[in-house]
Amino acid sequence: MSYQWLTLWRYADTFLDAAWLTLQVTLLAFILAVALGLLAALAKSSPLAPVRWLSHCYVEFIRNTPVLLQIFIIFFGLPSLGITMSAFTAGVLALGINVGAYLSETFRAGIQSVAKGQLEAAYILGIPRRQIFLSVVLPQAARAVWPAIINNLIQLLLGTSLLSAIALPELTGTATVINARTLLYIQTFSIVALVYLLLSNLFSWLGSMAGRRMFHPPLVTPVKKPGWRWAKKWLINPAKRENAL
Secondary structure, X not given: OHHHHHHHHOOHHHHXXXXXXXXXXXXHHHHHHHHHHHHHHHHHOOOOHHHHXXXXXXXXXXXXXXXXXXXXXXXXXXXXXXXXXXXXXXXXHHHHHHHHHHHHHHHHHHHHOOOHHHHHHHHHOOOOHHHHHHHHHHHHHHHHHHHHHHHHHHHHHHHHHHHHHHOOOOHHHHHHHHHHHHOOHHHHHHHHHHHHHHHHHHHHHHXXXXXXXXXXXXXXXOOOOOOHHHHHHHHHOHHHHHHHO
């Protein structure tokens, strides 16, 4: 069995290149998804009906169609309209648009979780709407939905495996090619599964660290009430009450 692993060791650089490409697609698509999700969430609360309708159509279409079909539409369908792009660009665009629809609902839920009393107080103080959103709404909404955002990032990472269908040499696509050359099914796909597992846990750990750093609770000194425990015991224990008297 050792010679089989030695055979795959020759492809170590190929696996590393595929992992780096997977990270690039994941991060770029996530940046696009956050931008689209935030815009769609704000559009749903717009006073303009056409803007709300466009946002609703975007979210409903993306969430109710397979992501693989969306990848095929962008990579194979757009060239018929004269729009040609590489597999890397198509993958980033497709995954960013897909995850952006899910993040829009996450952001909308976070925005709605902000107490209306705070918004009314900010309006009364004469704070501009933009400043209210950036200083009052956005920090609280981000804190409420931060775990869901990190979860979407991890799902986006795992979704990059679908880009092997358009011949992008990310982790799954590279593993398929190496497996066809070596016929080492278990070893090849076990390595790729381990890399996905490591990257997913890395994102989860980084997200947890970032969340604790950005949204840590304020340091509040608890108010001590001296004598309360003694008073409680005195009221409950009749013997101590009699001795005290």
